[in-house]
Amino acid sequence: MEQLIQQLINGVSLGSIYALIALGYTMVYGIINLINFAHGEIYMMGAYIGFALTTFLGLGFAPSLILSMIGCSILGMVIEKVAYKPIRNSSRISALITAISVSLFLQYTMMYFVSPQTRTFPEVLKRKSISLLNGKIIIDQKNIYIVAITVLLMLLLQYVVKKTKLGKAMRAVAQDKEAAELMGVDVNKIISFTFAIGSALAGAAGVLVGIYYNTINPLMGATPGLKAFVAAVFGGIGIIPGAVLGGFSLGMIETVVSAYGGSVFKDAVAFAILILILLIKPNGLLGKTVKEKV
């Protein structure tokens, strides 16, 4: 029992990371129907920016996190402008190929510049754990930080999307670009903003993962990127709460499967669940086939 609780606590932290990355996938998909396969690499870049800031500039946790988010949002906007905008009206397959190319480009450019070796993230947060139930369950301070920051960012995102003018414009563009344009919305700007916000969240995830697992490398984005994509589809791609639900579920499933002797199978189980969900609910857990009156 204690072990299960312990694993669920770890799962929530891992799930936070997936959820943060999944949000970017789902927002970009929601607005331009593109599966941005380079999104995992933005997360990797976030980890490296965080690494550089803490190691070379000696910055603390909070400024590194914020600067890394800003750096990633700029990177996201540049990628959109250079790689995706010119092919916005092309077929979906060209967009997909472009996204995969951007992903490989970032991976191998980083390998060239920072070398493929794994780096150790400095300990910017002191190790401090809280023991519960006579030490049977241990919560590291890092777990609390990760979950708290994730929840904070999600609340902020929710506020932006639901309450602000920018958020309304984002939802309008996601539904009908031409109609949004007729309202006076600068569609290009809104798409750019969406990439910025999604990339900032991925950047935050990158820094958090560096702090949590201590190691980073140029290919670290590939698997979590894919899994966050699974999480987004799992919850219903294009639906923001779906990405959060998908991320947390996937994180917990994975840790629990590893804990009970299946660490080799954890990815297999994650993808098997995706296949199952898609068989039963093709639009994801929170997705629904909306019937609209005409």
Add this chain to the structure above:
Amino acid sequence: MLEVKNVNVYYGAIHALKDLSLKINEGEIVTLIGGNGAGKSTTLKTISGLLTPKSGEVKFNGKMTNNLRATDLVKLGISHVPEGRRIFTKMSVMENLEMGAYIRDDKKEMDKDYQKVFSLFPILEKRKGQIAGTLSGGEQQMLAIGRGLMSRPKLLLLDEPSMGLAPIIVKEIFKIISDINESGTTVLLVEQNANLALKLSHRAYIIRNGEIEIEGKSEEILEDDRVRKAYLEG
């Protein structure tokens, strides 16, 4: 107020508007009538900036607008209520109206305009919090027009507001269009329902294969034999 002069618009290789010219004076309701694919919606899209003409001029209040985008034209005072309503179906009625006022920041005046829209369409006030996609067809059309009014347009472009609606609702909507016009908004109305449109409007243009075929006062066009045969009877 609006002057379209010898405009040519293409969709790829298709020549959609051929040397099309038309004029709208302040305070008028002008209607553009024609069959399917005649170029009615293309004309509206060209005026509102969704399409850019290959040649010719579009002038709004003396300003050349050929190369302006829709986003800029809303700010100049042209509001386009597109064919098929195109409301934001996943957003609430109120949010749709707020999107209509996207270019504005004058909160106080905006509140006045929300009230104006609600007095034109009382049903929208009742359904304020409802998701727009769950409204009936007529209510959706009302929302589309209300949203179009929220930018305080000088010129309102309406693309087939009667489409798919029951005759009684069409009548109601046409009455409201006439009210909107009387309160000072110039209207360009595209319609397939020629009879109603001609009765409502001051002047009319008949468009066919991307060209203006007939133009004149609506009451005279109502009596025109060619028009009667092609658009009013049968």
